[in-house]
Amino acid sequence: MPKRINKPSKESWWRFTGEDEVFVARDPDRISRLYFPLCNEVGLLSSITPRLNGDIKTDQNHFLTLPVSAEDLHNTRSGRNFWIYIEGKEPWSAAGSSGTALLERYRSPRAETCRVEAGALWHRITRENRRLGLRVELTNFVPATDDWVEIMQVRLTNISRRPITITPTAAIPMFGRSADNLRDHRHVTSLLHRITRHTYGVLVTPTMSFDERGHKVNTTVYAVLGCEENGDAPVGSFPTVASFIGEGGTFDSPQAVFEDRDVPDLSETELQGREAVGALRFRRRKILPGKTASYSLLLGIAPDRKTAAGWLRTYGSPEKVDSALTDNKTYWKERLDCIQVRTGDKDFDRWLRWVRLQPLLRKIFGNSFLPDFDYGRGGRGWRDLWQDGLALLLLGENEPSPPAPLPTQGEGGRRPGEGVSALLLNNFAGVRMNGTNATIIGSAPGEFIADRNNISRTWMDHGVWPWITTEFYIHQTGDLDILLKEVPYFWDQDKAKSPLAEKGTVLEHLLVQHLAAYFNAGDHGNLRLEDADWNDGLDMAHDHGESVAFTAVFAGNLLRLAGALDQMVARRGVKEIPLAGEVEILLEQRGPTVELSPEARRKRLKTYHDRTREGVTGGKVIVTLRTLIEDLRTKGNVLAAQVRDREWLSAASGQAWFNGYYDNNSNRVEGVFDGDVRMTLTGQVFPIMSGVATDDQVRLAFLAAKRFLQDKKLGGFRLNTDFGDTPPPLGRAFAFAYGEKENGAFFSHMVVMFANALYQRGFVKEGFEVFSSLYRMCRQTDVAMIYPGVPEYFNGEGRGLYHYLTGSASWLMLTLVTQILGIRGVWGDLLLAPKLMPEQFGTNGQLEAEVGFAGKQLKITYVNRGKKPFGQYHIESVLLQGNSFALPADPTVQVVIPRTTLAALPDNTVHITVALS
Numbered sequence: 001m002p003k004r005i006n007k008p009s010k011e012s013w014w015r016f017t018g019e020d021e022v023f024v025a026r027d028p029d030r031i032s033r034l035y036f037p038l039c040n041e042v043g044l045l046s047s048i049t050p051r052l053n054g055d056i057k058t059d060q061n062h063f064l065t066l067p068v069s070a071e072d073l074h075n076t077r078s079g080r081n082f083w084i085y086i087e088g089k090e091p092w093s094a095a096g097s098s099g100t101a102l103l104e105r106y107r108s109p110r111a112e113t114c115r116v117e118a119g120a121l122w123h124r125i126t127r128e129n130r131r132l133g134l135r136v137e138l139t140n141f142v143p144a145t146d147d148w149v150e151i152m153q154v155r156l157t158n159i160s161r162r163p164i165t166i167t168p169t170a171a172i173p174m175f176g177r178s179a180d181n182l183r184d185h186r187h188v189t190s191l192l193h194r195i196t197r198h199t200y201g202v203l204v205t206p207t208m209s210f211d212e213r214g215h216k217v218n219t220t221v222y223a224v225l226g227c228e229e230n231g232d233a234p235v236g237s238f239p240t241v242a243s244f245i246g247e248g249g250t251f252d253s254p255q256a257v258f259e260d261r262d263v264p265d266l267s268e269t270e271l272q273g274r275e276a277v278g279a280l281r282f283r284r285r286k287i288l289p290g291k292t293a294s295y296s297l298l299l300g301i302a303p304d305r306k307t308a309a310g311w312l313r314t315y316g317s318p319e320k321v322d323s324a325l326t327d328n329k330t331y332w333k334e335r336l337d338c339i340q341v342r343t344g345d346k347d348f349d350r351w352l353r354w355v356r357l358q359p360l361l362r363k364i365f366g367n368s369f370l371p372d373f374d375y376g377r378g379g380r381g382w383r384d385l386w387q388d389g390l391a392l393l394l395l396g397e398n399e400p401s402p403p404a405p406l407p408t409q410g411e412g413g414r415r416p417g418e419g420v421s422a423l424l425l426n427n428f429a430g431v432r433m434n435g436t437n438a439t440i441i442g443s444a445p446g447e448f449i450a451d452r453n454n455i456s457r458t459w460m461d462h463g464v465w466p467w468i469t470t471e472f473y474i475h476q477t478g479d480l481d482i483l484l485k486e487v488p489y490f491w492d493q494d495k496a497k498s499p500l501a502e503k504g505t506v507l508e509h510l511l512v513q514h515l516a517a518y519f520n521a522g523d524h525g526n527l528r529l530e531d532a533d534w535n536d537g538l539d540m541a542h543d544h545g546e547s548v549a550f551t552a553v554f555a556g557n558l559l560r561l562a563g564a565l566d567q568m569v570a571r572r573g574v575k576e577i578p579l580a581g582e583v584e585i586l587l588e589q590r591g592p593t594v595e596l597s598p599e600a601r602r603k604r605l606k607t608y609h610d611r612t613r614e615g616v617t618g619g620k621v622i623v624t625l626r627t628l629i630e631d632l633r634t635k636g637n638v639l640a641a642q643v644r645d646r647e648w649l650s651a652a653s654g655q656a657w658f659n660g661y662y663d664n665n666s667n668r669v670e671g672v673f674d675g676d677v678r679m680t681l682t683g684q685v686f687p688i689m690s691g692v693a694t695d696d697q698v699r700l701a702f703l704a705a706k707r708f709l710q711d712k713k714l715g716g717f718r719l720n721t722d723f724g725d726t727p728p729p730l731g732r733a734f735a736f737a738y739g740e741k742e743n744g745a746f747f748s749h750m751v752v753m754f755a756n757a758l759y760q761r762g763f764v765k766e767g768f769e770v771f772s773s774l775y776r777m778c779r780q781t782d783v784a785m786i787y788p789g790v791p792e793y794f795n796g797e798g799r800g801l802y803h804y805l806t807g808s809a810s811w812l813m814l815t816l817v818t819q820i821l822g823i824r825g826v827w828g829d830l831l832l833a834p835k836l837m838p839e840q841f842g843t844n845g846q847l848e849a850e851v852g853f854a855g856k857q858l859k860i861t862y863v864n865r866g867k868k869p870f871g872q873y874h875i876e877s878v879l880l881q882g883n884s885f886a887l888p889a890d891p892t893v894q895v896v897i898p899r900t901t902l903a904a905l906p907d908n909t910v911h912i913t914v915a916l917s
C-alpha cells in the first residue's frame with residue numbers, strides 16, 4: 001500500500017505565498033470534504049473542490065449544477081469537468097477524475113500532481129500528468145460585477161517534447177431547477193427542460209418551476225457557454241446526458257469522449273425534456289511542445305437569453321477573463337484591506353484576512369449553500385444576523401442585505417458607522433410586542449419570516465443580541481439617539497394588529513425583549529430555556545428547562561442598558577420617555593421591589609401577553625428615565641445574584657464552576673454525577689462575559705475549564721464534557737456522537753466568546769491562551785484539513801467542519817480588534833486599551849493595526865521595545881499625527897481620544913503611535 005494515499009504529509013499541505021492571503025495547497029485532492037467558496041455580491045454562489053466538484057446557484061430554487069453536500073464531493077458525476085481526448089493515448093480528465101489517472105496516482109503519488117492556489121476570491125487548480133505530457137491550469141472565479149456567472153478559464157500546455165493532438169470537451173452537468181427537486185420529482189422536472197443548442201454552448205430554459213403548491217412559469221435561463229482563445233465557438237455540443245455519456249455510460253467514462261464521437265444530430269424528441277449537460281466539444285487541434293491552448297467557459301444563470309449571450313462579449317477571451325480576474329482581486333482586496341494587522345506572526349496576519357472575509361461570505365451565502373451546510377434555504381437566523389452585525393460594523397460593511405450595489409472600484413472604501421443605523425432599525429422591525437421575534441430574515445430589508453418550516457419556536461437567547469449589537473454601535477458612533485427612533489413591531493399574519501400600535505422606540509423594543517425575559521422565570525429562578533438558547537441543540541426541554549447561561553446575559557444587558565440610559569440623561573438631558581401603556585405591566589409600580597417568586601413572575605408575563613396578543617390600544621404612558629433606570633438595575637441585579645450566588649458549584653475535588661442549565665425534569669445539569677463531571681463551556685462564558693461572575697469565580701471557572709474541557713492533545717476547549725449514554729433531557733445535541741457539533745466539539749463560536757469574556761474581564765493571559773488554542777487548531781493543517789480561516793467547529797479528531805459560514809469569524813475579529821488590540825469606541829470617543837502579550841509583537845517590539853473609526857482610517861502602532869506582557873506595561877506616550885497627546889498624570893493602560901479631536905484632523909488617515917513601557 002503506497003504511503004500518503006489517505007493522509008497528506010505531516011508538514012503543512014498549504015502555505016501562504018506572499019504578503020497577502022494567497023496560499024498554495026499541495027495535493028489537496030487527497031483530502032476529502034475540502035471546498036472553497038466563490039461568489040459575488042449579487043449572489044452567484046459557488047463552491048469548488050480540487051477536483052472541480054461543488055455547485056453553482058443563486059438560491060435554493062436556482063441551481064445551475066446538481067446541489068451537493070460534503071458527502072457528495074467524492075462523486076464526480078455532478079461536478080464541472082474538462083475532458084481531453086489525446087490521440088494515441090487514453091482520455092484525460094483535467095478534473096482528475098479519469099480512471100487511469102486515478103489508478104496511476106494511487107500507485108505512484110507523483111504520477112499526476114495537483115495543486116491549488118487561491119486568494120480572495122479566486123481558485124486555480126494546476127494538474128500535471130507527465131506521462132500524458134499535459135499540464136492544465138483551471139482558474140475559476142465569479143466576477144465582481146452584477147452578472148450571475150462563474151468563469152472557468154482553462155489553459156492546456158504541452159509539457160512533452162512531442163506535438164500532442166487533442167480534442168477537448170467541457171462537461172458541466174446542468175441541473176437547472178430548485179434543490180427541492182432533487183427528491184421532489186427529479187424526473188418529472190427534467191421533462192420541463194427546454195434545451196437549446198446555442199452556437200457557443202447549451203442553454204436550458206425549463207418551461208416552469210415545479211412546485212405543487214402552485215407551479216410558476218419560468219423564464220430563467222441556465223447557461224454553459226464557451227469559446228477558444230481566438231473567440232471561436234465550440235464545434236458543437238452533446239447537450240443531453242444521454243448523448244454525452246451514452247447508453248450505459250457514466251460521467252467518469254462518457255462515451256462521447258471515450259469513443260471520440262462527433263457531435264450528434266438530435267431530433268426534438270431526443271433533445272427536449274431531458275437531463276441536460278453543458279458538454280461543449282472544441283475542435284481537434286495540435287499543440288506543439290511548450291505551447292498552450294486556452295478555453296473560456298461561462299457557467300451561469302440569467303434572467304433571459306440575451307443576458308447570457310452578452311457574457312460572451314464581456315468575458316469571451318483570455319484577455320477579458322484576465323481583466324475581470326484583476327478587477328475581482330482588486331475588489332476583494334479593498335474589502336479586506338480595511339482591517340490590517342501586522343503582528344510578530346506573519347502567518348497569523350495573513351490567516352486573519354480569511355477570517356475577515358468570512359462575515360462577508362455569511363452575508364452573501366447566509367447559512368446555506370456551501371457543501372457542509374446541507375440545510376436551510378438561504379437567509380440568516382436572528383442571532384446570526386445581529387452578531388454578524390457586530391463584525392460588519394467593525395469592518396465597515398454596513399449596507400443592509402440584500403447586497404447593495406457594487407461600489408466603483410477604487411472608491412475611497414467604506415467607513416464604519418455609515419448607514420448602520422438603517423440596518424439596525426430595519427432589524428428591530430422583527431421584534432414582536434411580546435418580546436419574541438421573527439426568526440428568519442429574508443433577503444430584502446424588512447423581510448422577516450416567523451420561522452423556518454412553519455414550526456413555531458422560541459429561542460430564549462434571541463432577546464439579548466439586539467442590545468449587544470446596538471450597544472456596540474452606540475459606543476462606536478456615539479449615536480445614543482438611535483434609542484429614541486421609532487420602528488415597527490413584527491406581527492404574525494394571522495394575528496390581529498392595532499394600526500395605532502405599529503411603532504415604538506428602539507428603546508421600547510429593547511425593554512419589551514428584556515422585561516418579558518425577566519418575567520419568564522423557571523422554577524429555580526433562572527430564565528426558561530423555552531425551545532433552546534444559543535445552543536440550537538438544546539431543543540427538548542421546553543417545559544422545565546432553564547438557561548442559567550443566558551440568565552447571566554440578560555442580567556448584564558439589563559445593567560448595561562441602565563448605564564446607557566444614565567448617559568442619555570447626562571449627555572442628552574432626556575428626562576422622560578413615552579412607552580406603550582401595556583409595557584407598564586412589566587415595570588414596578590411600587591418602587592424598586594421586584595417579584596422574586598417564579599410563579600408571580602410568570603403570572604405577570606401572562607397578563608402582559610394576554611393584553612398584547614391581539615395588538616395594543618395605542619395609548620402611551622410617560623415614564624421618567626430615572627424610574628426606568630432603577631427598575632432595570634434592580635431586575636438586572638436580581639438575575640445577577642441568582643447566577644452568582646445560587647448557581648455556583650463547588651466540587652469535592654476543589655474545582656468550582658457555574659451550572660449552566662436545568663433539564664426538562666427540572667434537574668440541575670452540571671456538577672459531579674456518580675463521579676463523572678458534567679460541565680459546559682457556555683455555562684462559564686456568559687456569567688464571565690456579562691460581568692455577573694466575581695473575579696474569583698472567573699479565575700476558578702477558567703481553571704475548571706482547563707481541567708475538564710481542554711483537550712490535552714489538541715489544546716482546544718470543548719463545548720461540554722461527555723454526558724455519557726444517559727444524558728440529561730435537554731435536546732438533540734446529546735444524541736450526536738460525542739465530539740461532534742453541539743455535543744462536545746471544539747465549537748469555535750463559544751471558544752472565541754470565552755476568550756472575549758476573559759479579555760473583557762482583564763484576564764489577559766487566560767484570554768490569550770484560549771484565543772491561541774483556536775488559532776493553533778486552525779493552523780494544525782494536517783489535522784484540521786481545511787483551507788485557512790476558522791471553521792464552525794473541530795471534531796474530536798481535530799478536523800475542521802462547516803468552514804466559512806460561522807459566527808465565530810465575526811467574534812474573532814471583534815475580539816481581536818476591540819479587546820486584544822483594544823481599539824474601540826466608548827460613547828463615540830476612541831479608546832485605546834491594548835491587552836497584548838510579548839509574542840504578539842514583532843522582533844522590533846512593534847505591532848501595527850489599521851482600522852476604520854469615526855470616518856477615519858486609523859493606523860495605530862503599538863511600540864513595546866521591552867516586549868513586556870499586559871500587566872507589566874503602561875502607556876508611556878501617545879503620538880497623534882506626530883504630535884504628542886496629553887496623558888493623565890497617573891500611569892495608565894488605556895487612553896481616550898475624543899471623537900471631536902479625530903474629526904478636527906484634516907487628513908483621512910490618522911497615525912497614532914502608542915509607546916508601552
Ligand code: G1P
Pocket residue numbers: 367381383384534535536537742749792802805806807808
Ligand atoms: C451555529 C449557528 C448559531 C448557533 C450555534 C450553536 O453557529 O449559526 O446561531 O448559536 O451554531 O448552535 P455558527 O455556525 O455561527 O458558528
